[in-house]
Amino acid sequence: MGRSYDVIVAGSGVAGLSAALTAAEAGANVALLERAPREERGGNTRYTESFWRMQSKNEVSEDFADALAGNAAGWHDPEITKDWIRTPEDWPAILRASPGLDPELIGAWADGAPDALAWLESHGLSFDFLPNYFITESTTRMSPVGGGRAIVEALATKAEAMADRIDYRFETTAESLLRRRDGGIEGLIVKPIGGEREALRAPNVVLATGGFQGNAEMMTRYIGPAAQWTRPIARGGYYNRGEGVVMGLSAGAAPGGDFGSFHAQPVDPRSGEAEPVVLIYTYGVLLNREGRRFTDEAPATVDATYETTARDILQQSQGLAWCILDGAVEDIPNWQKAIRTDQPAFEADTLDGLLAQLDIDAGQAAETIATFNNACPVDGRFDPLRPDGLATSGVSPRRSHWARPLTQGPFRAWPIIAATCFTFGGLKIDASARVLDHDGQPIPGLYAAGETSGVYFRTYTGSTSVMRGAVFGRAAGAHAAHRNS
Numbered sequence: 380m381g382r383s384y385d386v387i388v389a390g391s392g393v394a395g396l397s398a399a400l401t402a403a404e405a406g407a408n409v410a411l412l413e414r415a416p417r418e419e420r421g422g423n424t425r426y427t428e429s430f431w432r433m434q435s436k437n438e439v440s441e442d443f444a445d446a447l448a449g450n451a452a453g454w455h456d457p458e459i460t461k462d463w464i465r466t467p468e469d470w471p472a473i474l475r476a477s478p479g480l481d482p483e484l485i486g487a488w489a490d491g492a493p494d495a496l497a498w499l500e501s502h503g504l505s506f507d508f509l510p511n512y513f514i515t516e517s518t519t520r521m522s523p524v525g526g527g528r529a530i531v532e533a534l535a536t537k538a539e540a541m542a543d544r545i546d547y548r549f550e551t552t553a554e555s556l557l558r559r560r561d562g563g564i565e566g567l568i569v570k571p572i573g574g575e576r577e578a579l580r581a582p583n584v585v586l587a588t589g590g591f592q593g594n595a596e597m598m599t600r601y602i603g604p605a606a607q608w609t610r611p612i613a614r615g616g617y618y619n620r621g622e623g624v625v626m627g628l629s630a631g632a633a634p635g636g637d638f639g640s641f642h643a644q645p646v647d648p649r650s651g652e653a654e655p656v657v658l659i660y661t662y663g664v665l666l667n668r669e670g671r672r673f674t675d676e677a678p679a680t681v682d683a684t685y686e687t688t689a690r691d692i693l694q695q696s697q698g699l700a701w702c703i704l705d706g707a708v709e710d711i712p713n714w715q716k717a718i719r720t721d722q723p724a725f726e727a728d729t730l731d732g733l734l735a736q737l738d739i740d741a742g743q744a745a746e747t748i749a750t751f752n753n754a755c756p757v758d759g760r761f762d763p764l765r766p767d768g769l770a771t772s773g774v775s776p777r778r779s780h781w782a783r784p785l786t787q788g789p790f791r792a793w794p795i796i797a798a799t800c801f802t803f804g805g806l807k808i809d810a811s812a813r814v815l816d817h818d819g820q821p822i823p824g825l826y827a828a829g830e831t832s833g834v835y836f837r838t839y840t841g842s843t844s845v846m847r848g849a850v851f852g853r854a855a856g857a858h859a860a861h862r863n864s
């Protein structure tokens with residue numbers, strides 16, 4: 380008979396820490412399990428600047444609900460979603476168990492964000508409008524001073540200070556759920572690294588182990604063979620090996636979110652920094668290794684389009700593209716802020732001199748750039764700070780904004796791959812973060828929060844994932860603390 384708790388929380392990123400502390404603050408005895416060593420606790424959360432899609436501390440951004448609803452499924456079936464007008468308790472099972480993001484969850488997310496932010500501030504964090512790496516933007520964002528690392532350290536320190544209520548274990552991996560005969564949760568088997576398995580008992584388990592971006596087999600199984608060319612965007616993602624998602628699915632959870640996709644970001648593969656993004660390509664061209672353009676580099680503001688571009692890069696040979704710019708980049712104020720790699724650009728006075736340094740078909744690349752240059756408009760005002768409509772004509776793919784011929788030195792180039800920030804596929808949850816089964820019923824005592832839950836499709840609605848972890852982690856902790864059998 381293993382040790383008993385009221386709530387077991389697997390994972391201590393923002394979702395797990397929010398769940399564990401909220402449950403403990405409500406009086407529950409909690410086990411909190413973290414696979415990483417103490418100094419690396421916090422998963423992805425540790426490495427993010429943690430932007431929140433908010434217009435003030437009290438309100439989410441104006442476009443919050445519309446943006447999430449616009450990316451809530453591949454194509455909704457109106458025959459199924461017509462029942463959304465009924466109260467959620469009256470939704471039929473096939474709607475409750477559908478993988479799409481539903482209006483109840485969007486509402487709970489929006490309503491819970493100001494409370495979650497205030498709760499974090501009560502734990503010593505301070506939110507403000509801080510600088511980011513986008514030259515053009517489509518929404519409003521706030522973030523905590525010190526980023527995700529400050530969230531992790533504040534909450535983890537508090538969890539350690541509550542040792543009478545929270546048994547916080549590092550280098551301990553959550554492996555499998557213990558179930559009762561009636562399907563309810565009985566506990567969790569854990570495995571300390573190098574130690575022996577142990578059965579922890581509790582009627583409630585919160586799965587908050589992140590996504591499966593650190594698991595090459597799952598990445599290939601769900602994303603496809605191109606997964607070999609992507610990698611986690613920061614060290615924290617390597618710890619997220621998908622056990623939470625697998626445990627939930629094995630327990631009968633309905634899948635949520637798009638299992639075939641992930642939040643992609645364009646980064647310099649040479650860099651080992653966290654999030655070494657290169658987001659300046661909207662003013663130059665992107666060429667694959669064959670020397671050809673393959674996408675509209677600038678369909679709209681960079682913050683709203685970089686993910687699609689990164690996914691297009693993943694589909695090129697070796698999942699790689701070259702961003703090429705000319706000396707006119709100096710017309711863009713503070714252009715360096717869009718480049719986070721610690722590796723220098725390839726540079727030359729002439730285009731031929733630059734192309735000769737790259738792993739690219741240089742002859743084809745020169746021809747592609749000449750064709751692009753001829754397709755750029757001769758009139759029109761270049762405005763780097765907003766989509767300016769300077770579009771190409773007569774070239775495919777078309778370029779929608781900031782199209783200017785690349786003619787003056789110095790010419791610069793950066794390699795770009797698509798890094799995986801986090802995976803989209805996870806467990807279907809309700810507004811209390813209860814995991815739902817294939818009949819849309821809560822699996823008694825099972826909760827999921829953060830990346831382990833599945834909500835995203837198409838394009839990630841930027842700056843919502845840390846909020847999601849905090850909001851639904853808190854919801855899970857609060858619900859589980861008051862549920863005792």
Ligand SMILES: Cc1cc2nc3c(=O)[nH]c(=O)nc-3n(C[C@H](O)[C@H](O)[C@H](O)COP(=O)(O)OP(=O)(O)OC[C@H]3O[C@@H](n4cnc5c(N)ncnc54)[C@H](O)[C@@H]3O)c2cc1C
Nearest residue numbers: 390392393394414422423424427430553618829830844845
């Ligand atoms: C560089 C970077 C920048 C980002 N920028 C933003 C941003 O600005 N805004 C935004 O909203 N989002 C951003 N994101 C995404 C966001 O940070 C994450 O999606 C979010 O923090 C995930 O929180 P989580 O608690 O679900 O997972 P994580 O923070 O990844 O935590 C999961 C934890 O579970 C542990 N774990 C895994 N498996 C097990 C197991 N079997 N047993 C025990 N423990 C386990 C891991 O070690 C980890 O500590 C960014 C991410 C990165 C990496």
